[in-house]
Amino acid sequence: MTIAAKANALWEYANPRKFLAASERALPFFWTSAGLCLFVGLIWGFFLTPDDYKQGSTVKIIYLHVPAALMAINCWLMMLVTSLVWLVRRHHVSALAARAAAPVGIVMTLVALATGAIWGQPMWGTWWAWDPRLTSFLILFLFYLGYVALWEAIEDPDTAADLTSVLCLVGSVFAILSRYAVNFWNQGLHQGASVLRAGAITGTDTDEKVSNIFFYPLLLCIIGFVLLFVALVLYRTGTEIRARRIRTLLARERVGG
């Protein structure tokens, strides 16, 4: 199969019926593999890795904190892509997937903020600091809230999809702007990127990074969170499609009867 044909094959799932059939087949796989990865990853991470020599056992919260934070950002990225697809190609499944993903993103953002606060209390001596990374996440949370509120406020589904898509595009630009503005505004306590870095892999990087003992269970947890996210979004998109169908059926019944 050529690449062009494969790319065409992807658009087939813009058909809600095909999407539902395919996602129903794929969902059990995603649920079980996510469960398996998280089960093994978390047990490995929590019970089978040594305590950090400086941070003690509190370091183990990274197995929840880092994957949640990653998914919080990637969820917005996914919403951006699906919003663009909706605006350009008008596939309803795409708009509904963005709608389905937003609450998942909110929960991931909250988990990242909460686990960060729980870890920060013994380590930094404070639940909250106006650190650039923390502040950016709080702002991201506000963007999610506005996005979901706009979806809820508009009755006509196509208008809602259009408006939220534009908001997602504009919001993305402003979210990135805020990230840099916040960086400029205050220097931070939070450590820099230290899980995956080009220099860290080739060994040229002597800066602090997460050691391999902690890295493998963390990787497993990240994979587990990605699978869990995919499963949740597929499941919720299916729910949205069915809700839309019920609405249509009810409307038809009202007109017919």
Next chain:
Amino acid sequence: MIALLLRDLKLAFRAGGGFGLGLAFFLIVTVLVPFSVGPQSSLLSTIAPGVLWLGALLACLLSLDRLLALDWEDGSLDLLATSPLPLEAAVTIKALAHWLTTGLPLVLAAPVLGVLLHLPAQGYVWLFLSLLIGTPAMSVIGTFGAALTVGLKRGGLLLSLLVLPLYVPTLIFGAEVARRGATGMDVQTPLLMLAGITAATIALLPFASAAVLRINLR
């Protein structure tokens, strides 16, 4: 375009409401601050730049829901959309009218209110300049928010929820200019960033505002 601008300005002046209301709100917020944090002049002069920026921002936010709602109700927005004038231009004019009637008075009033909060003498010029550069961005971003929520019955609160996160970069850089100016530090970097944000929003956001307005008028 000039006719539309004059019409909007006349409406704002004659109908009252937005014009004086924003200023009065700004005054009240500024007066309430010493009541809530105490009258020590050293504390007040430290927080004065930030409080004045926040007050101006909230006063601007307050007037946003009237920006397009009245034209939406009486149908003149439909006329604008079908007129030969591009909707992007009409939206820009709307934002300009909002700035002239709300933003500019706030900019002019801010130094006077600075006296109430014991703003250090060297800070006045930077407060004035940063608000002068920053308030157009607030009007343009606010127009986008107003265009998003124009068709909604209870859009006021939602409008604030949507617009406030978009105000974050403007507020950070604007208040930073005013704060650095008040303490005699170098203001060039935040001032340039603030000017960049304003220029970029004026150049790009009217297209988004016009797009969402077309969706809402559909």
